[in-house]
Amino acid sequence: PEGEVVIDAKEVKVGDVLVIKPGEKIPADGVVLQGLSHLDTSPLTGESYPRKVEKGDEILSGMINGNAVLKVLVTKDYENSTAMKIMHLIEEASDKKGKTEKFITKFSHYYTPIVVFSAIAMAIIPPLLIPGASWETWFYQSLIFLVVSCPCALVLSIPISYFGGIGRASKEGVLIKGGNYLDVLYQSNVFVFDKTGTLTQGEFKVIKTVPAAGFGEAELLAAAAAAEHYSNHPIGKAIIAYAQQDVDETGLKNYAEIPGKGTRVEVDNQVILAGNKSLLQDHQVRLAEHDEAGTIVYLAIDNQLAGYLVLGDMVKENAFAALQQLKKLGVSKTVMLS
Numbered sequence: 001p002e003g004e005v006v007i008d009a010k011e012v013k014v015g016d017v018l019v020i021k022p023g024e025k026i027p028a029d030g031v032v033l034q035g036l037s038h039l040d041t042s043p044l045t046g047e048s049y050p051r052k053v054e055k056g057d058e059i060l061s062g063m064i065n066g067n068a069v070l071k072v073l074v075t076k077d078y079e080n081s082t083a084m085k086i087m088h089l090i091e092e093a094s095d096k097k098g099k100t101e102k103f104i105t106k107f108s109h110y111y112t113p114i115v116v117f118s119a120i121a122m123a124i125i126p127p128l129l130i131p132g133a134s135w136e137t138w139f140y141q142s143l144i145f146l147v148v149s150c151p152c153a154l155v156l157s158i159p160i161s162y163f164g165g166i167g168r169a170s171k172e173g174v175l176i177k178g179g180n181y182l183d184v185l186y187q188s189n190v191f192v193f194d195k196t197g198t199l200t201q202g203e204f205k206v207i208k209t210v211p212a213a214g215f216g217e218a219e220l221l222a223a224a225a226a227a228e229h230y231s232n233h234p235i236g237k238a239i240i241a242y243a244q245q246d247v248d249e250t251g252l253k254n255y256a257e258i259p260g261k262g263t264r265v266e267v268d269n270q271v272i273l274a275g276n277k278s279l280l281q282d283h284q285v286r287l288a289e290h291d292e293a294g295t296i297v298y299l300a301i302d303n304q305l306a307g308y309l310v311l312g313d314m315v316k317e318n319a320f321a322a323l324q325q326l327k328k329l330g331v332s333k334t335v336m337l338s
Contacts, residue, residue, distance in 0.1 A: 004019055009027035009028070009078055010078045011078075012027055012028045012074055012077060012078050013074065013077055014074055014075060014076065014077055015073070015074060016028075016073075016074045017033060017071055017072065017073055017074070018030065018071070018072045018074060019069065019070075019071055020065045020069065020070045020071075020072055021065065021069055022037070022065055022066060022067055022068060022069065022232065023064065023065065023066075024064070024065050025043075025061075025062065025063070025064050025065075026039075026059055026060070026061050026062065026063045026064070026065065026072070027061055027078065027081070027083075028061050028074045028076060028077065028078055028081045029058070029059070029060050029061050029074070029075055029076040029080075029081050029082055030058075030059060030072040030073050030074045030075050030076075031056065031057070031058055031059070031072065031073050031075060032053050032054060032055050032056060032057045032058075032059060032070055032071070032072055032073075033055065033071040033072060033073050034055060034070070034071040035054070035055070035068055035069055035070040035071055036052070036053070036054040036055075036068060036259050037052075037053060037065055037066050037067055037068040037069075037070050038050035038051065038052050038053075038066035038067055038233060038234070039051045039052075039053055039059065039063045039064065039065060039066055040063065040064040040066060041060075041063050042197060042202070043062045043063065043064065044060060044062045044063060044082065044086075050066055050233070050234050051063075052260065053070070054259070058075075059072065060081075060082040060083075061076075061078075061081035061082050061083040061084075062081075062082055062083040062086070066232065066233075066234075067231075067232030067233055068232075086175065089175060089177055099180070099183055100158055100183070104154065104155055104158045104159070105159070107155075108155040112150075112155075115146065115149045115150060116146070118145070118149075119142045119143070119145050119146040119149075120142070122138060122141060122142040122145055123135075123138055123139045123141075123142035124138075126138045162179035162182060163179075165179075165182050166178075166179065166182070188331070189330065189331055189332045189333070190331070190332065190333045190334075190335065191326055191331055191333075191334050191335070192334075192335045192336075192337050193334065193335065193336050193337065194337065194338065195313075195336055195337075195338035196313060196338070199315060199316060199319045199336065200313040200314060200315055200316060200319075201313060201314050201315075201316055202313065203234070203238070203313065203314070204234050204235050204237075204238035204295065204311045204312075204313070205238055205242070205311065205312065205313070205314055206238060206239060206242035206309050206310070206311055207294065207310055207311065207312045208292070208294075208309070208310035209221065209307065209309055209310075210290075210292075210307050210308050210309075210310070211306065211307035212288070212304075212305045212306055212307045215301075215306045215307055219306065220299055220306055220307045220309075221242075221243040221245060222243070222245055223267075223272050223274070223299050223301055223306055224239050224243055224274055224297070224299055224309060225239070225240060225243040225245035225247050226245075226247055226251075226252060226265055226267045226272055227262075227263050227264075227265050227272045227273070227274030227299065228240050228263060228274060229247045229249070229252060229255075229265075230252075230255050230257075230263075230265075231257065231263055235295065235297060235311060236263070238311055239274075239297065239309060239311075242309075251267050251268060252265055252266070252267060253265070253266040253267075254266045258275065258279060260278075261275045261276055261278050261279035261282070262274050262275015262276060262279040262297070262298075263275060270301055270302055271301070271302055271303070272299070272300070272301055273285070273298075273299070273300040273301075273303075274297055274298070274299050274300075275297065275298065276296070276297070276298065277296070277298065279298070280298050280300055280305070283300065283303055284303065285298075285300045285303050285304070285305055286305060287305060288305070290308075292308075292310050293310075293312075294310045294311055294312040295310070295311040295312065296308050296309070296310060296311075297309045297311065
């Protein structure tokens with residue numbers, strides 16, 4: 001049928017063209033046919049920095065569309081998509097048993113029938129062979145033997161502890177592929193951490209404002225708020241949150257978002273540019289040299305540099321406590337790999 005049709009994710013077939021709106025989760029793997037957006041890939045990779053995608057780029061199910069509409073050609077159906085593969089891994093995690101669990105399973109395989117048949121023999125053989133032996137007494141004795149010798153706590157508790165560990169981890173967003181990996185985790189004494197979104201919050205925040213000569217901080221923030229007012233990019237949202245300015249939308253004209261570079265808007269007959277070094281160089285704006293660490297957003301008013309904002313990531317409040325806790329548990333070394 002012509003036009004857009006809403007269908008269930010399970011009905012998506014290879015060759016379908018999906019319209020993914022901002023904020024929607026991508027239901028199937030595919031290739032971008034039209035549009036330019038930033039995706040939140042953290043559900044799959046844990047990487048919270050937005051990934052820019054445009055025509056021809058491959059995207060995976062489970063990612064979340066950011067700030068623009070995308071048209072996507074489906075290359076894998078729902079059952080073969082990345083999100084479903086992860087679901088299957090979670091379901092199959094209990095099949096990959098640890099060494100202790102394997103031993104207990106093998107032990108119970110032989111031990112349980114031996115105990116059961118021994119109890120039956122204890123209930124039947126003595127009354128038949130021993131003169132004057134009571135059936136009732138030996139039946140009672142066999143039940144006591146069965147209760148005492150049955151390793152229920154041992155046989156049940158070990159598999160359940162593995163299963164509970166995997167289940168609790170998945171609830172916290174951690175995928176452990178099997179009990180054997182829990183064994184490896186228990187024996188590990190070196191832990192290597194990713195930085196963004198793991199040790200840090202994974203969210204942009206303005207950490208420094210640097211006005212150029214002849215401009216004040218208030219003027220710089222007012223220009224930044226106007227330039228990013230319509231932006232859905234995480235950097236733009238962080239600047240708006242920091243500036244806390246009331247922007248009069250009626251004064252904003254000819255707003256344009258330049259992909260991969262920044263934004264341009266006209267306010268009270270002034271042209272404001274906000275973006276990276278490339279954007280300002282395109283408009284012949286002279287930049288001063290600096291050695292700032294972080295993501296830099298330059299501001300220019302009427303092709304004159306007004307200053308720049310430095311954005312960075314903040315360390316999570318519980319990161320230091322988590323590292324201390326690992327040390328207490330006997331982990332000899334922690335490393336940041338970024």
